[in-house]
Amino acid sequence: MNSDELTAAEIARIADVGRAAVSNWRKRHADFPQPVGGPANSPTFDREEVEQWLMANGRAPGTASAAASGDVLGRLVRSLAPEGHEILDPAIGDDLPPQPLGSAQAVACIAPTVAPPADAPVGEFGQPGRHDAALAWVQVCLAYTAKGGTAVVAVPFSAAVRATGRRIRAELLRAGALREVVGLPELPGGPWQIWVLTRPAGRPVYQVRLVDLTDLTPAELPRSAVDWDSIHGDGARTRTMQSIELLDGEVLLVPSGYVVGMAEDVRPQLEAARAAYAGLVGGLAAEAPDTINVTDTPSWPLVSIVELARTGELTVTRGAAEPGDVLVRALSGEFAPSVATESTGDTHGATILRCRPDVLDPYFLAGFLRSEINRRQASGTSGGTFRLDVKRARVPRMPPSEQRRYGDAFRELIAFAAAADAVARAARDVTRTAVQGLTNGTFAPPSQGK
Template identity: 30%
Template sequence: MTAAEIARLAGVGRAAVSNWRRRHPDFPRPVGGTDASPTFALDEVESWLRAQGKIAELPLLERAWQLVDTLRDPAGHAAAPLVEAGALLLLLHRAPARWAELADQPDTRLATALPRAVADTAVHTLGPDAPRDLRLPHLLGSTQLDLARLLAALAAQAGPAGAYEQLLTRHTEANSRQLSPTPPEAARLLAAVAGVPATVLDPAAGLGAVLLAHPPTTGRYGQDADPVAAALARLRLALHTPAEDPGPLPLDLRTGDALRADAYPGDTFEAVLCQPPYNERDWGHDELQFDTRWPGGLVPPRGESELAWVLHCLARTRPGGLAALLLPPTVAARRAGRRIRAELLRSGALRAVIALPAGAAPPYGVPLHLWVLRAPRPGDDFRQVLLVDAGAAGSAGTSAGPSTGPATAAAPEGGRDRVDWPALHRTVLDAWRGFDLAAREGLPVPADRPGVHRAMAAIDLLDDETDLSPARHVPPAAPVGGAAELSHLSGRLAELLAGLADPATLLPQAGPAVPGAGAGAGAGTVGVVTVGELVRGGALEVYSSGTGVATRPAGADPGGTPVVTDQDLAADAPPSAVLAAATGPAGDVRTRPGDVLVPALGGGTARVVPAEGPLVGAALGRQLHLLRPDPAVLDPEFLAGQFRSTAGTRRAASHATTTARLDIRRVELPRLPLPAQHHLGAAFARLAAFDSTLTRAATLARTLTQAATDALATGTLAPPEA
């Protein structure tokens, strides 16, 4: 296992593993890899971590994943062992009694009997060609048998489908540069737009996320250029189908490039949904010049592979059926694709272009568009297009602190963990369903909603550019409030500014300094003590979150357990996320009043958890330290103030290639009696409150000035008299 996997196993950052290697002579020696990326023996690492008290027992998932990785052929496909693991889990899912009969057999018998049982289950579930398509082995070795037993134990904990999801997640994380699967939330949005079709096709199925978003009663068809990915998707869908459903299941996933080697020529489906590959130059432009999928002989330009996928999906959609694709925003505006976009408008096929917030699907830094099309049918003369700008509605902003008004939220930031999926679903589906109903029933289209959506006649979009970007056509939202709300914001800002203390009262006064207060800089009359020494002496507990817990935006579950992040600390804001699961991992730490939160990257930020408020009981997001002082020895405000000081943390900084980190245990504190700590901590607390109020006032001032600017620009309000 690599250093990164050791860090994941112990719940720490990679820097901690590097420190262990330097400081502990008994840390396991590398057994492979390179000097820059060494690998270590799993059993040696497990024994060392257990001896150090860093783990009680190696989790089942980690042990299973390491065996899967051991079975990987360096010259073969990285995910090939997961096909075999999925087939074993399918046996546990569909025929648990047969596994129970085999589980106690000696290895010599199990090595041949288990492959037969797995093959029989695959044939019954997926059809007679399944063992060949999945390339199932006829004989199992000792490592494969060990994996089978571990998978049985893991399935007993999480269920066969849950166990497979965990393995697939580990695979995608380990190969994040090569894989970019569609997130389940985005897949569910595509499925919700399509409704409940009888048949659905995903011609770029990947790991089957889009097909998985549909119920097992839907006929699910797919294609992928990677035969191993197609096998994984097939097994994944079978594992999520109830075990009592008779086989063979209505699942059909084929291999091949859908543009060059369409696996369903001539077939049509009620819905065709996908997130196709982007920016492909070699998608088959030259050999597909006369393909029947191009309407009116319009061949997509070489640089418009995404439009080739749009036309392919439309060609596989039966008349009146729906196609939906996640596409980069440039597809709506690139000049090279203007003629194809114009043809989609003239034919009435293109029905909606929906701008999503950044972070909805990979690439996560790009705000993708959702294109919705209906295959034309005779007599359908509907020629309008719905343009939706759902970027703001689906972005989970971070509050700028306590608020008495409706407009003190900071501007929303894009990001994978900052998409408010419930709000995004509501915005998109409310707009689309009303528009689609009007199109199908001949009713008036819904009224425009400024800042969110607008319905336009197709002819009004046909010009020299045929730019379909929603932001260009959706009318801007009405500015905040008008005169009454601007007055409210102004009053709230005045209150915050009036509540600021006189800076002179916060400044250090002339006179004798607190003894030892400058110890972090090397001054003072008393000694210093490091955080590590305080931990060893029992005066302080330190918890590090490492990669943190799985989260989702706070708006997705208002009643969920809050998760505080390093961005929340930097913005002096309440937690912006909640736990993705109902319960956190075993042994996770929740904040208590008096705890001190410090980002792993330092930056002069440290915050004391107050006696009440949203920070109490929060879980730790990634890259955070929690310090829990013994109040009989350490004052929390004193501790936080020392961490906010430049001198206190400068010597404890460590540097990677591009970032600086805070080595928490090397931070030095002055040795002061508790009364002196209280006195100094109170001064630190006053300064922190002053800074917090300034931050909230600055945020509110930006909101007020932007709202006033918008009101003047749109003519909602007149400028004040000179």
């Protein structure tokens, strides 16, 4: 098969969905790319056309929505899954898994936005409505879960509040199957929750742990079992309720409506947060990079990424990244390149520019790719939607010594941006702690006139 062509399985892997989702896209979207090769039962599609379609429909790897679902949500469901067991994801593969129903001790899934196949094990807790695909996938996951096993499912926020899903939510509570609901911050791809479910091995425990993480940033979300232990022990974020308390008229599963910070004396935390903020603010000025004004604009000749690849100065590839690789993703219609500092696994469809270090400095390359000229040069429209082609971008032709000088400047800018992000996180920590103290009685507002 041509490397510029993709099978349906490869499209599913790139978009972080199941094969069933790709099949449904082909049936339901008239503008989905037509096959360019392969047999009728396993056609192939043009890579560029597919990437353009994924981008236009908010499903492309590297778009903000895909990053949220592919990176943040994937990490969260894996970190909550029980350790020591092979994890089953029913939404991955050509069809539903061949594994017997009720046999998996650990199931983890990001609920696709399209319904599971018609023969999927759905209905034990009620038939979902046409817009409740996530609740169908929750039931699929539970169908594969063994007694005493755990299923961790990322669901859109709508699954917790939409009226058409009220009966299914109620039945999950009545069965003792729903054990935890985690409210997440607003992600670029939309609001999501994590549900932790079980198939009781004995008498059900009719309790639900509600966790409110809506005030965190995606970078601050838990990454390991140790992180979750800390979250679960924090009374300001976690509350355990009897299932029956949630069985009101609407059966709304919104942790922020139930989790209320305890009247904890947060003065030590606020003092520490303010000290950390002050230290970071003081260091931010030192991180601000210096530049030198020039009287004449340099007239370096420009060379395209295509030409650099042709002459062997870089290689355009995908997949796993190596230290020094330049990763290019399309975020909100613009280039957002970064330099990898360590080896990584799959980069979720990012274009990788692997520089020959003796002739091309990666920070120089990444910096000039961010230019406004390159954003315009490398972007265009396809059917009125944004598309990205990094090969169109051009950078100045400079000797390696001059590249390194520019690369060092771009590296300083990256460090400055990281320092500014740290200050912003510290400011949010100060604000959150102060709000908690004001709302739980630890603090009072200053007197008027002061």
